[in-house]
Amino acid sequence: MGRGDLSDAEWARLVPHLPRNIGRGGRWKCHRKVINGILFRLRTGIPWRDLPTRFGKWQTVYDRHRRWSADGTWEKILRSLQAGADAEGRIDWSMVGVDSTVCRAHQHAAGARKRVPRVPGKRTRPAWHRPDEALGRSRGGLTTKIHLASEGGRRPLALLITPGQWGDGPQMIPVLERLRVPRPAGGHPRTRPDCLSADKAYSSRRNRRYLRRCQIRHTIPERRDQRTHRRNRGSAGGRPAGFNRELYARRNEVERTVNALKDFRAAATRYDKRAYVFQGTVTVAAVRLWLRA
Template sequence: MPEVGRGDLTHAEWARLAPLLPGDGLPGGRWSDHRTVINGILFRLRTGAPWRDVPSQYGPWKTVYERHRRWSADGTWDKILRSLLAHADAEDRIDWSMVGIDSTSCRAHQHAAGARNDAPAHPHRADEGLGRSRGGLTSKIHLVGEGGRRSLTFLITPGQWGDAPQLIPVLERLSVPRLATGRPRTCPAHLSGDKAYSSRRNRRYLRRRQIRHTIAEPRSQRANRQRRGRRGGRPVGFDKAIYRRRNEVERTINALKNFSAVATRYDKRAYVFHCTVDLATIRLWLRP
């Protein structure tokens, strides 16, 4: 067995990941060096180093870079993550009783700016997920996380976009396939979120999908509702004990941003950065 370096896939993690990878893995085949190259991609994910500075022990840097870019473009990383989630669900490792929604901003490195506007369109956002906010050029990750500090789904937007309008698009992306027959799992039992997600539209959507929720109500919304009397509707239900579990999604974000290439965006193209976050999520799900 190859020696495992710091940050590389362990033998147990590789045994879980290997069956999900493309190609037959035969000697001399196109993808025969999966493990070495993926460990090189993980090195860059963990350190945020330029691709040219990936150590030679992982093979030529261009091979490492091209593998990550190609698998980002053709959806391979997305498929691997979906398969991992399906296995985790079958092993009852996903806590569907409570999920949290939150967002985090990622400062864009100067190398992430300047992607060509006339480049071919891609299924991900055409605006490259970059926007100007107080921190300069930033991207924002909106995610739904479960109690084990791992993400179930996420969405990349420009950094100045608000949180409330993204609740529905993020939840619409939540779809965990089943290994056996049956529809994918899409509905958690309960959702928690901070006051940034409080809106009538979001609450109507959650009620329609029969998802119980604990979302803090801002003072301004509470005052407006009380001022309108009966027309303002009933008070919003709020359970402080349940709301304390919102720290779980914050810890999920902290776990993701331990990877330097997620905490700071170095990728020019939105679809590549999306799959960099995919890879960080895969890394967390591979751990016991």
């Protein structure tokens, strides 16, 4: 076993959730060797063509990662691991934090084709191709933003990527809607934490109204301009937003989750051209964190 490869215990937890075969034609080659190659590239951030030969052909490793990113296999694996952890009581639902982080996009991530060649009888653009490819341009260059929800044990529960210039507040609801932890015993998946914490960027009437409708307790500080505007309106401004400093102190948990996620160089810097491939790369990093736990 090489440095950073899956241990026997991690492989035993992961193997029940992997696809059995291709579906037509031959069978998958050794899953463990290919996944170790994907993890090696995730940890080091090297180009796919520079993968060591002990992982097999680089094209096989890349095609497996690209295909599983496109068809949602990595997402299914992540949810399966979360479901197993929830069944064992290893998910801390008492506090879920929402935050975001900006990732610089390498020059190799730019230049993706804007249009897909038209194929008779098929859609012109596959469902996983975004028109913006989650790339935003600023003074510092191209950036991508990762939005995530993290549980108290400092592991990601839901992930979303957007262009770097998109605001944090409007993305809170899409991130929470991606939070779905299945229940192995049956029933609806769990989608609501006991309490949610976020910084001032997520303070808005729309977000607070959504949390009240979902009956999710939250501690989000109110921005100064919002507080002044509410006071100027008098009784029409409504009551002050509730805020608990002791619970808000646990917001460091989601920040530490972001740091753990960006320990993987291929997630800290975006090298993938396609947004769905980078989404898969970040999901693999989340899977790795759940396996380590």
